Amino acid sequence: xxxxxxxxxxxxxxxxxxxxxxxxxxxxxxxxxxxxxxxxxxxxxxxxxxxxxxxxxxxxxxxxxxxxxxxxxxxxxxxxxxxxxxxxxxxxxxxxxxxxxxxxxxxxxxxxxxxxxxxxxxxxxxxxxxxxxxxxxxxxxxxxxxxxxxxxxxxxxxxxxxxxxxxxxxxxxxxxxxxxxxxxxxxxxxxxxxxxxxxxxxxxxxxxxxxxxxxxxxxxxxxxxxxxxxxxxxxxxxxxxxxxxxxxxxxxxxxxxxxxxxxxxxxxxxxxxxxxxxxxxxxxxxxxxxxxxxx
Ligand code: SF4
Ligand code: SF4
Numbered sequence: 072x073x074x075x076x077x078x079x080x081x082x083x084x085x086x087x088x089x090x091x092x093x094x095x096x097x098x099x100x101x102x103x104x105x106x107x108x109x110x111x112x113x114x115x116x117x118x119x120x121x122x123x124x125x126x127x128x129x130x131x132x133x134x135x136x137x138x139x140x141x142x143x144x145x146x147x148x149x150x151x152x153x154x155x156x157x158x159x160x161x162x163x164x165x166x167x168x169x170x171x172x173x174x175x176x177x178x179x180x181x182x183x184x185x186x187x188x189x190x191x192x193x194x195x196x197x198x199x200x201x202x203x204x205x206x207x208x209x210x211x212x213x214x215x216x217x218x219x220x221x222x223x224x225x226x227x228x229x230x231x232x233x234x235x236x237x238x239x240x241x242x243x244x245x246x247x248x249x250x251x252x253x254x255x256x257x258x259x260x261x262x263x264x265x266x267x268x269x270x271x272x273x274x275x276x277x278x279x280x281x282x283x284x285x286x287x288x289x290x291x292x293x294x295x296x297x298x299x300x301x302x303x304x305x306x307x308x309x310x311x312x313x314x315x316x317x318x319x320x321x322x323x324x325x326x327x328x329x330x331x332x333x334x335x336x337x338x339x340x341x342x343x344x345x346x347x348x349x350x351x352x353x354x355x356x357x358x359x360x361x362x363x364x365x366x
Contacts, residue, residue, distance in 0.1 A: 077181045078215025081115050081207070085192055091231035091252055091291075093200030096189040098219065100209040101177050104237050106270035107258065108344035109297050111331040115207035116341065120160040120177030123338040124153055128172035135164035135173060155340060176339070182218035186226055193228070201229025201251070210238035213245070220249035235269075236276035243279055244286070252289040252321070255280060259301045260309035268300050277313065284318035292320040294361070296354045297328045298346040307357050311364035319365050327354035 079101040087095040102118030103110075114121060122143075129151050136144040141159055145152040165173040189202040202223045209216050209232060216232070223230050232246060233254040247253075257280070258273070259265040265273035283290060294310060296302050301310075314320060328346065336343045352360070 075181050075183060076215050076218035077179050078185075078212045078219075079118070079120065079177050079179055080185070081112075081176050081178070083185070083188055086195065087203065090203040090205060090233060091201065091254060092229065093198040094192070094195045095200055095203045095231065096192045097203045097205050097233075098185055098189070098209075100204060100206040100212050100216070102211040103206055103208040103235070104211060104271060105208070105235050107235075107295075108268050109295065109300075109328060109331065109346075111329075112207065113331070113336050113341040114176045114339050118211060120175055121339055122153070122155070122158050122160060122165070123174050123176050124151065124340075125172045125174075125334075125338055126151055128170045130170055130172075132169065134167045134169065138163050138167045153340065182215060182222045185219050186222045186228070189223065189228060190226060196229070199229060201231065203231040203233055203254070205233035205254075208235050208237065210234055210242050210246075213239075213242045216242075217246055217249070220246055224249050236279045237271055237273075238275075238279065240275075240279055240282055243283055247283060247286050247288050250288065252291055253283060255283070255290050255292050255320070257292050257294050257310055257314070258297075259306060260313050261306060264301060264306065268297070277317070281317045284320075290318075290320045291322040291324070293324050293326055294357070295326045295328065296350070296352075296357050298350045299348040300346065302351045302357070304352055304360075307352060307360055308364075311361050314361075314365060323358075323361055323365060325354045325358040325361065 081101050082099040084097040087097040090097045103116050131146050133146045136146045141157040143154050143158045162175050220230050229251050231252045232250045235256045262272055333343050
């Protein structure tokens with residue numbers, strides 16, 4: 072009944088092996104309420120469509136400047152400026168570019184079409200695979216997310232939701248009956264740390280964890296370990312104590328920091344961040360510490 076609800080996505084990745092049980096079809100929803108400095112998907116942060124500019128491919132022919140009705144592009148030899156605030160994402164410049172230096176990020180799809188895409192991979196879902204809704208933050212498009220999940224369940228698919236937990240509790244409560252597993256990020260326990268490095272307080276994230284755990288939802292906690300951010304022994308112990316007290320997760324995985332690479336950031340003109348130091352506690356040590364606390 073929800074098949075025709077539409078939403079904005081920026082990628083469908085087939086055969087993912089890190090987004091839940093088995094082989095997954097991962098759907099990346101546009102928009103995220105957090106600004107984690109180490110984000111690997113800067114193209115998914117803004118809720119609307121976005122023009123990506125791959126400057127190394129630009130030959131400065133000026134066609135985009137000539138065709139754009141909004142005056143977004145300023146092209147001169149060796150330079151390509153973009154005034155993003157004026158862009159209406161009409162796509163005319165991308166269609167005119169002879170080198171493929173421009174493309175729009177963000178495609179509107181119906182829930183039915185998303186699930187039909189996933190069903191193409193169903194023959195490979197032999198070891199518990201299914202569809203994973205990710206992002207960005209998929210709960211930022213709650214009606215579309217609910218539509219994808221309910222349609223997927225009607226089609227007999229296993230469902231997972233990859234979330235930062237910074238979402239209205241009602242939305243999480245509403246989707247929980249149609250979600251086989253939550254891949255739930257716990258990035259920090261200390262509020263100031265969370266605010267500094269993600270741009271938002273974590274009280275809602277911690278309280279939503281308790282709510283979902285209380286509902287009996289399967290919670291696969293993921294802790295991105297970031298040098299100079301949350302890799303101190305104290306912070307890891309704080310996270311472990313929170314999980315002991317709020318309810319043990321079904322699984323817990325420490326995800327080591329990897330540089331997201333600067334090219335994606337440059338294409339969408341988002342500021343780049345790199346940690347200024349190495350791990351104090353290594354990801355392997357952090358995993359051992361947390362496993363010991365939670366078993
Ligand atoms: S997408 Fe449209 S409005 Fe945006 S820069 Fe290109 S031509 Fe201009
Ligand atoms: S049309 Fe393409 S190659 Fe030409 S200036 Fe614009 S981005 Fe560069």
